[in-house]
Amino acid sequence: MKFSIFQDSRVGARPYNQDRLGYWYTRDSLLLVLADGMGGHLMGEVAAQIAVDTLGASFQKEAKTRIPDPDLYLYRSVGRIHAAIDEHTKKLDLPDSPRTTLVACVVQDGHVWWTHVGDSRLYLIRRSRIVARTRDHTRVQQLVDQGRIREEAISSHPERNLLLQCLGGGRVPRVEPTSSARLMKDDIVLLCSDGFWGPLTQRQLLGTLAEKPIGVAVPELMALAETRAGPQCDNVSVVAISWGEEAVEPAAHPDMVTPVTVPSYDLPTDIQDFTATDPDFTRINMSDEDIERAIADIKAALKRYNPEKK
Numbered sequence: 001m002k003f004s005i006f007q008d009s010r011v012g013a014r015p016y017n018q019d020r021l022g023y024w025y026t027r028d029s030l031l032l033v034l035a036d037g038m039g040g041h042l043m044g045e046v047a048a049q050i051a052v053d054t055l056g057a058s059f060q061k062e063a064k065t066r067i068p069d070p071d072l073y074l075y076r077s078v079g080r081i082h083a084a085i086d087e088h089t090k091k092l093d094l095p096d097s098p099r100t101t102l103v104a105c106v107v108q109d110g111h112v113w114w115t116h117v118g119d120s121r122l123y124l125i126r127r128s129r130i131v132a133r134t135r136d137h138t139r140v141q142q143l144v145d146q147g148r149i150r151e152e153a154i155s156s157h158p159e160r161n162l163l164l165q166c167l168g169g170g171r172v173p174r175v176e177p178t179s180s181a182r183l184m185k186d187d188i189v190l191l192c193s194d195g196f197w198g199p200l201t202q203r204q205l206l207g208t209l210a211e212k213p214i215g216v217a218v219p220e221l222m223a224l225a226e227t228r229a230g231p232q233c234d235n236v237s238v239v240a241i242s243w244g245e246e247a248v249e250p251a252a253h254p255d256m257v258t259p260v261t262v263p264s265y266d267l268p269t270d271i272q273d274f275t276a277t278d279p280d281f282t283r284i285n286m287s288d289e290d291i292e293r294a295i296a297d298i299k300a301a302l303k304r305y306n307p308e309k310k
Helices: 043-062 070-091 141-145 151-156 201-211 214-232 289-305
Strands: 004-010 021-024 027-037 101-106 111-117 121-126 129-133 179-180 188-194 237-242 274-277 280-282
Touching: 004 021, 004 214, 021 043, 021 237, 027 188, 027 237, 043 070, 070 101, 070 111, 101 121, 101 188, 111 121, 121 201, 121 274, 129 179, 129 201, 141 151, 188 214, 201 214, 214 237
Parallel strands: none
Antiparallel strands: 004 237, 021 027, 021 280, 027 101, 101 111, 111 179, 121 129, 121 188, 188 237, 274 280
């Protein structure tokens, strides 16, 4: 695989950051994850960390060196994360369950597979056009789909923060079928929290990404989102790749994938705390000091939920 990648997360105008994100890759497969811990609920950042940790751990276990079934992997992961959050809630006898949104994708064999819960988004952008975007699990998105309001009204609508689906809480999320698409050279796959996409217009997003490489364009867009949101700015988080290979043939054999070639100059300088744990595996450690104790508490719960883990 050949791709360039950028990620960053900013606190915005909030007292602390409840977003968590990261990426992992082997020779033949790449996982991108972003979770937005829900404000208004206890320890939303812990729910987001559970989501990222659970996906990263399962990817490390299952990607040898590719995920056998990306569709099934993503579908199962949503259930695992929700169960792990509930297990954490019971273990600590919390009065309310931590909750988070999630968007995640797997890239391999020249294709991308993705799933989401809530209003964190994935965009697939090709030649300055959005060819695919997740549909928010929100009341406002329902109004858009029903033709009652325009897409441009989402960010200012009084019910814009009313989520219909999340991970954590008493209701098990209804997991939608995994979506997928064949990638073409220079495609951009962008995962982001609502603090990023909410303040931006589609023209601003596409225009900036068309003019500059993602390592320049995404920081500019993040700064613009912060400026436009002003004192109400939410946490602003993005992880994005620019695909560097020609499109594979529709019936290409999976063994035809080429090795990873991610030049060091394509990596952002502000990428956070990388640790190599395996020759074919790289992951990001996203823990913050203020939740280290909580994360330690959930490790036992994750092991109990995943009986196959040694």
